[in-house]
Amino acid sequence: MAEHEWDREHVREIIHSNKDKPGALLPILHGIQDALGYVPADSVPLIAEALNLSRAEVHGVISFYHYFRNTPPGKRTVYLCRAESCQAMGSEVLEAHIKQRLDIDYHETTADGGITLEPVYCLGNCACSPSIMIDKEVHGRVTADTFDDLIKNMQVIAK
């Protein structure tokens, strides 16, 4: 796998500033993912050493949680809710539209590196179903048309 460039010093800083917290591993992983968009596989030894854990233990935690990823995401991440309330309001039609429109499946990134698609099991926006989240922004009562509008705006931003 091609190695992606990432700022080693910045990651060391994140590890250093969190490592003395009780239960420091999740705060560290969040810190790294917030900064880089993912947790690079070769940052694992740095984390393991700082917390006196084995690399396997750190890898095990990263792989356990759906949110943590070890590859860079697209510029924006679309989280599509698959849960019951959204299903009751037609999220499966929306899901089909989004996958077709972006030409990707879940956990994939568009060819231009612009958008990653992830499933999510409830955004707590069930009274405004169906819902999606783009990065940290939640959108309610999303239709195929409003999704296309959001994408158009995102492509403007991406440029």
Next chain:
Amino acid sequence: MTTVYVPRDSGALSLGAERVAAAIRAEAVKRNIHIDLVCNGSRGMYWLEPLVEVATDRGRVAYGPVHVRDVVSLFDAGFLQGSSHPLCLGPTDDIPYLKNQERLTFARVGITDPISLDNYLAFEGYRGLRRALEMAPSAIVDEVTTSGLRGRGGAAFPTGIKWRTVLNTASDTKYIVCNADEGDSGTFSDRMIMEGDPFVLIEGMTIAGLAVGATQGYIYLRVEYPHAHRALNEAIEAAYQNGYLGKDILGSGKTFDLEVRLGAGAYVCGEETSLLESLEGKRGLVRFKPPLPAIEGLFGRPTVINNVISLASVPIVLDKGGEYYRDFGMGRSRGTLPIQLAGNINYPGLIEKAFGVTLREILYDYGGGSATGRPIRAVQVGGPLGAYLPESQFDTPLDYEAFSAIWAVLGHGGVVAFDDRVDMAKMARYGMEFCAIESCGKCTPCRIGSTRGVEVIDKIVRGVDRESNLKLLRDLSDTMLNGSLCALGGMTPYPVLSALNHFPEDFGASTAEKAA
């Protein structure tokens, strides 16, 4: 200067509240009118969001749903004076949906500025803590026990008993952990509290700390709630700066520190022992019980772990007394339940009612029937591990025992409606699929059973050895129910078997079979 309210609740924001607030600000500047724009929580009437309110001498007047394109006409009509407009809903407090509720835990949500401590204090905030500071720990626990409060996360365990156990367990370090990993689909009351009145949760946790002798609290918040994260951190900061958190709380000599920790998208971390593992920085594997978390919890220390709503209900119990709270409700379900109505429904939202209201009242009197206008065929109550209820069970009162009598659960109070186009075999399959995706993998019935469950349902639907596969599905469900380590595997059979029992026609049953 007129005060205008536009919610910062993520539901309202998801429908454009931020753009509406910006448009109102800009239009006021353009017209050279000074307004005070407050970003409140949501009133919980989501079909009206973004709901804009204006403070008038007749009380607050509501307009909604307001879009950016409506803003100019609202100014033209004189909405700052509460004048009529096609979107005008009259005084907010007179809207029946809101008026007919019993809002105890949600008393301030949608009314106050969530991150203003002054506002919180002006609306009876921190009265519970002040009273608790004058009481012995045991007396605080007694008050909570008297209230009859049971865990609102779903398990409905008496909160007072849990606290008593932690109080009576000697240790130099104890913890208060708030389970804010609101992963149950169809539920959003925790989110609304954290975004709309974060101080009430902070106050509840502080009282819990005083009651059991804990000085450190953690809020384990799901990463899917970025707005709640921001609101909590702002409120915690304000509480520290004003002596409501930290050392020497309000000059009492008592200490309580509080920190928000983020989860990472694992549903199972809403299970209390898995959550504790996660807080410790590990994979969220469920622990064997005993020992109970109250005896050996976070980092092996006695720990109170409660849901957001349980903790947020404590301040009013301490302020008005356990008996006041206990006088709401029915049977052994005391107080109120914030019901979250969602799915295919006309008027989705947050309805806080005393226990005892029927599902039918919630669906029709409040919800106004399905959004599509078609008959409501099935309702899932209590999240993804809750049973599906058919129309014949809609008269069941919302009460823990009444629900368990019909092999259903109230859970965290989520109600998701489906119209007559729902395919219940597909919903049952989804139940198993969800369990397979989210299983922590520690116990076999959950880890393997859920995957086998998906396969068996697929076979039944395709008509492959239907009879023997139906038997197999029931057998498998029995193993999961009785053999799983926690509620994830242990309750997945609820949506699966309730779908099969109440809607056999969707699983390819013939008319003759149905009649039998």
